[in-house]
Amino acid sequence: MTDQPNAHVLIVEDEPSLSAIVRDYLHASGYRCTQVLDGAAALPAFRTHAPDLVILDLMLPNVDGISICRDIRAFSDAPIIMLTARVEEVDRLLGLEVGADDYICKPFSPREVVARVKAVLRRHQRAPGDSVASGLFIDDAAARASLFGRDLALTQVEYRLLKTLAAEPGRIFSRDQLMDHLYLDRRIVTDRTVDSHVKNLRRKLGEVGEEWIKSVYGAGYRFEN
Incomplete structure (x- = not known):
């Protein structure tokens, strides 16, 4: 199927x-x-x-x-x-x-x-507002995400980061791969910049009680539901 x-x-x-x-x-x-x-x-x-x-x-x-x-x-x-x-x-x-x-x-x-x-x-094919994990909803039309009914107040880069990781749970994304999805104008950024966005996204998810984004030593990050 x-x-x-x-x-x-x-x-x-x-x-x-x-x-x-x-x-x-x-x-x-x-x-x-x-x-x-x-x-x-x-x-x-x-x-x-x-x-x-x-x-x-x-x-x-x-x-x-x-x-x-x-x-x-x-x-x-x-x-x-x-x-x-x-x-x-x-x-x-x-x-x-x-x-x-x-x-x-x-x-x-x-x-x-x-x-x-x-x-x-x-x-x-995911419809706007579809659930991508337990309690987590992503609204593509509005570029917003909510967890257990609470708006996560993400920046545009944080939203694209969450959307990219949550779309393929378990897949390890390198920092270079994440850069491709995060910056639509193809600007050059450092690994530290990506790490900073991940840290901010983790904090916002953690405030609602979830810690889905995991670090994989020497490889990158993955989303675990």
Whole structure:
């Protein structure tokens, strides 16, 4: 059972064997899939099939993934997960800057792709005001969060931090990954800045009696419900 039964995933990957593996694992998890092997065919396929999510390789023949992502974002907010063998910081930031929802570096486990698809769809489909943990409600429309009926009075950065962590309980987010979600203008900040926001968010949650955000030594932070 998926988070969205029978959700349709468009896989844009020019390596046939890799595309087939991802397709097979997604099929096994209950997703429908359409495969595209050429960048030039990606946008027409998106318009034809209106998929619920796109898995998009960065390096494609004819049209690259960044251009495709930008074109899709011009008229659709369907979630996009980008795949790449290039790990340079500029590529990662550029992919997120043009509207990608997540980023996976090759080589990867097909199970990881399925897990990321589920998580991204879950974040994308959550209705405003949905409960994300016991007593914790996030209202995306108002960018506000409440715990046991009490408004947490979060700053915009604290709100994005809580939303990011709570969307995937148990997942460890590095400080660099959190930076990608916290600062929409891509400003450069230090690890200490992220730690400071985490400390403030913990304090506000703690005032209502919850301590969900855990430190993972040498790795980052995770949300434990």
